[in-house]
């Protein structure tokens with residue numbers, strides 16, 4: 001399985017900062033969290049899944065194929 005996209009549902013994000021703590025290479029939290037541009041997502045597959053599982057607002061989604 002390879003991660004093809006990652007996103008944050010901004011209306012659900014509470015900007016708690018946990019995703020950036022878990023994987024700062026992919027997530028950046030300002031007023032809300034967003035996914036950084038140009039990141040090779042597959043290098044961080046484990047961390048992305050960990051961040052998505054750990055998000056208290058369940059605001060992180062990803063797609064894999």
Ligand code: SF4
Nearest residue numbers: 013014016017019055
């Ligand atoms: S862990 Fe979830 S709620 Fe917290 S900043 Fe990241 S996306 Fe937003």
